Amino acid sequence: MYAYNEFDEAFVRERVRQFRGQVEKRIDGSLTEDEFKPLRLMNGLYLQLHAYMLRVAIPYGTLDSRKMRQLAMIAEKWDKGYGHLTTRQNIQFNWPKLKDVPEMLEALADVGMHAIQTSGNCVRNVTADHFAGAAADEIEDPRPTAELIRQWSTDHPEFQFLPRKFKIAITGAPNDRAVTKAHDIGIRMVRGGAGEPGYEIIVGGGLGRSPFIGKVLREFLPKAHLLPYLEAILQVYNLSGRRDNKYKARIKILVHETGLEEIRDAVEATFERVLEEFEFPSDLLTAEIAGHFEPPEFDNTQTLAFGEALEADPVLRAFVETNVAEHKNPAYGIVTISTKPVGGTPGDVTAGQMRVIADLAERYGHDEIRISHEQNAVLPHVRKADIPTVHAALKAVGLATANVGLVSDIIACPGMDYCALATARSIPVAQEISERFHALKLEHEIGELKIKISGCINACGHHHVGHIGILGLDKAGVENYQVTLGGDATETMALGERAGPGFAADELIPALERLILAYLQLRHSREETFLAAYRRLGAEPFQAALYPEKERHAA
Amino acid sequence: MPVIIKEGRFIEDPFTDAGGAFVALDQYSAAVHDREAALTGIDVPADTDPQALAGLMNSVAAIRIAFPSFADGRGFSIARKLRRMGFNGLIRAKGHVLADQYPLAIRSGFDEVEIPNDQAGRMPQSQWREALARTQNNYLDRLKHRAA
Numbered sequence: 033m034y035a036y037n038e039f040d041e042a043f044v045r046e047r048v049r050q051f052r053g054q055v056e057k058r059i060d061g062s063l064t065e066d067e068f069k070p071l072r073l074m075n076g077l078y079l080q081l082h083a084y085m086l087r088v089a090i091p092y093g094t095l096d097s098r099k100m101r102q103l104a105m106i107a108e109k110w111d112k113g114y115g116h117l118t119t120r121q122n123i124q125f126n127w128p129k130l131k132d133v134p135e136m137l138e139a140l141a142d143v144g145m146h147a148i149q150t151s152g153n154c155v156r157n158v159t160a161d162h163f164a165g166a167a168a169d170e171i172e173d174p175r176p177t178a179e180l181i182r183q184w185s186t187d188h189p190e191f192q193f194l195p196r197k198f199k200i201a202i203t204g205a206p207n208d209r210a211v212t213k214a215h216d217i218g219i220r221m222v223r224g225g226a227g228e229p230g231y232e233i234i235v236g237g238g239l240g241r242s243p244f245i246g247k248v249l250r251e252f253l254p255k256a257h258l259l260p261y262l263e264a265i266l267q268v269y270n271l272s273g274r275r276d277n278k279y280k281a282r283i284k285i286l287v288h289e290t291g292l293e294e295i296r297d298a299v300e301a302t303f304e305r306v307l308e309e310f311e312f313p314s315d316l317l318t319a320e321i322a323g324h325f326e327p328p329e330f331d332n333t334q335t336l337a338f339g340e341a342l343e344a345d346p347v348l349r350a351f352v353e354t355n356v357a358e359h360k361n362p363a364y365g366i367v368t369i370s371t372k373p374v375g376g377t378p379g380d381v382t383a384g385q386m387r388v389i390a391d392l393a394e395r396y397g398h399d400e401i402r403i404s405h406e407q408n409a410v411l412p413h414v415r416k417a418d419i420p421t422v423h424a425a426l427k428a429v430g431l432a433t434a435n436v437g438l439v440s441d442i443i444a445c446p447g448m449d450y451c452a453l454a455t456a457r458s459i460p461v462a463q464e465i466s467e468r469f470h471a472l473k474l475e476h477e478i479g480e481l482k483i484k485i486s487g488c489i490n491a492c493g494h495h496h497v498g499h500i501g502i503l504g505l506d507k508a509g510v511e512n513y514q515v516t517l518g519g520d521a522t523e524t525m526a527l528g529e530r531a532g533p534g535f536a537a538d539e540l541i542p543a544l545e546r547l548i549l550a551y552l553q554l555r556h557s558r559e560e561t562f563l564a565a566y567r568r569l570g571a572e573p574f575q576a577a578l579y580p581e582k583e584r585h586a587a
Numbered sequence: 588m589p590v591i592i593k594e595g596r597f598i599e600d601p602f603t604d605a606g607g608a609f610v611a612l613d614q615y616s617a618a619v620h621d622r623e624a625a626l627t628g629i630d631v632p633a634d635t636d637p638q639a640l641a642g643l644m645n646s647v648a649a650i651r652i653a654f655p656s657f658a659d660g661r662g663f664s665i666a667r668k669l670r671r672m673g674f675n676g677l678i679r680a681k682g683h684v685l686a687d688q689y690p691l692a693i694r695s696g697f698d699e700v701e702i703p704n705d706q707a708g709r710m711p712q713s714q715w716r717e718a719l720a721r722t723q724n725n726y727l728d729r730l731k732h733r734a735a
């Protein structure tokens with residue numbers, strides 16, 4: 033994985049030094065909260081409902097055991113003993129004290145981490161496929177490109193005060209696990225007509241209060257042209273994006289209001305000019321940065337032990353079925369560690385659990401760890417023969433929940449429990465859903481089903497692209513939950529459609545139960561997922577299950 | 588009296604001292620005829636399309652770009668684009684620019700920053716000088732240097 037060189041190290045230390053001075057000025061009163069705000073935001077420090085929150089970047093979701101152990105130390109020393117994995121592959125600490133934050137940043141810098149550009153109207157932490165470098169379906173590892181974009185966008189002089197925040201995601205596989213079409217810029221690694229590597233550039237996707245699916249701006253961009261092209265898009269956006277209304281300031285609105293063709297013309301014209309000044313040799317990318325992402329030395333010996341263990345242990349079998357994905361090396365598997373035990377808070381990981389993950393990565397996983405946008409942790413390279421041991425160790429600390437992709441593998445934003453903008457709770461809803469379906473013992477029968485929950489219209493819980501999306505609103509002081517159906521976060525992205533009127537908090541879980549039981553009746557076979565059945569049948573039979581009263585009135 | 592910041596120091600306006608004057612962009616064509624280029628500057632608002640300035644780049648010596656708020660970063664792109672279009676004259680940022688933004692301004696192609704007097708009182712010269720040191724050692728230059 034990418035290791036800091038002297039330059040990165042000096043850069044991050046200098047930022048910590050600056051911030052330490054700013055915190056001192058805030059504490060002694062020479063900076064007001066208003067003046068301090070833009071400065072703290074440049075370092076990932078938010079003021080939440082109850083306390084400050086520090087958001088730490090995990091570039092493209094890649095970590096190793098050393099970094100993970102340091103996060104555990106930070107959680108214990110300066111927070112309440114846990115951290116929260118976010119939908120943008122970051123980790124958040126919810127309870128730091130202002131005076132401790134410089135120390136926390138220093139501790140992060142000790143292991144080559146930081147909180148730079150995890151907030152503010154700049155290019156945020158670049159996200160990537162969490163199976164990068166391991167997935168069987170991958171064309172090319174997207175992380176060297178993601179690292180290049182990180183370096184280019186960090187402290188970029190022109191793009192620190194954009195109309196609004198700017199998110200970039202990249203995938204190197206045709207099966208899109210990075211939600212590229214819901215980003216300001218989505219990048220897909222593709223091959224040109226002669227087999228040469230390049231990128232497809234998607235622009236203007238985004239969720240939030242006006243959701244849009246990203247559109248293809250350039251079908252094929254040669255690899256060496258990436259940064260100048262990104263620079264052109266950002267320049268067009270910086271000059272023309274709306275600044276009169278923060279809800280209309282994202283690039284998706286610019287693309288929507290201006291039209292894709294016109295934006296494309298403006299970007300191409302700017303690109304030509306940028307290109308004259310700055311073109312990157314592609315060997316920069318391949319040689320220096322890519323060198324950090326060489327695949328580990330795989331041990332290809334296969335044993336019978338794995339098959340025998342599977343045979344003998346149904347719990348392990350269930351775990352492998354849901355939580356282990358196909359690795360490009362047949363002797364290996366990709367192990368997803370669910371942070372969503374029944375009734376737990378999606379994304380919360382204790383310091384003790386972090387250390388177990390670190391130990392397992394070091395011993396059995398070529399020292400690689402990933403964080404997924406679905407708020408889980410991933411061990412991307414585990415020999416199949418070691419999976420039973422890894423599973424047992426995870427089980428001992430409550431990390432072996434076999435529910436990846438299932439009804440209880442819910443994405444939920446922090447909602448009313450933490451977030452100052454929330455209009456409803458989302459974590460308790462996720463907990464109730466997982467408890468209910470656990471009690472029904474139907475999880476594995478239901479199969480793949482993605483539920484996503486947001487605590488307000490800003491949609492941090494990605495509810496628009498959940499097979500079932502839940503949006504918590506405030507109706508005259510009472511929580512009310514709107515349900516959308518048929519959303520899809522992958523390469524076949526679709527926005528969910530609103531099913532009908534919202535539900536009160538106590539009506540929601542019974543309604544979801546009716547909905548999902550109806551799906552079990554409606555599907556052709558076990559192979560037809562909820563989403564597939566919805567696509568085949570349309571909304572009507574599902575609405576009938578959600579709103580049985582209406583049905584009776586109509587009859 | 589506004590304060591000009593050049594190379595990390597507070598100075599008096601060298602451009603107007605030498606007899607130069609800034610004219611608003613929309614009044615420019617009328618004023619230009621009796622002024623020589625070396626003494627002509629134009630004032631452009633933050634919503635200017637830099638492309639629209641292409642025709643007058645040879646007839647003005649200075650372009651002063653407005654920063655209505657520190658959160659409005661359009662000026663950085665305008666300056667950078669003007670430099671890419673080949674403008675070699677003076678580019679000055681005028682308005683609500685913070686000392687912490689000074690390195691960004693320099694790296695985007697600005698020569699000078701002009702701030703109101705009261706702001707200069709709150710952000711003394713020492714802050715700007717310290718900020719100037721941060722223009723060195725940045726990722727973008729480093730990427731470019733390796734791009735040989």
Ligand code: SF4
Pocket residue numbers: 445446447448451452453454455486487488489490491492493
């Ligand atoms: S969706 Fe709303 S409630 Fe949830 S984290 Fe985002 S802003 Fe907060």
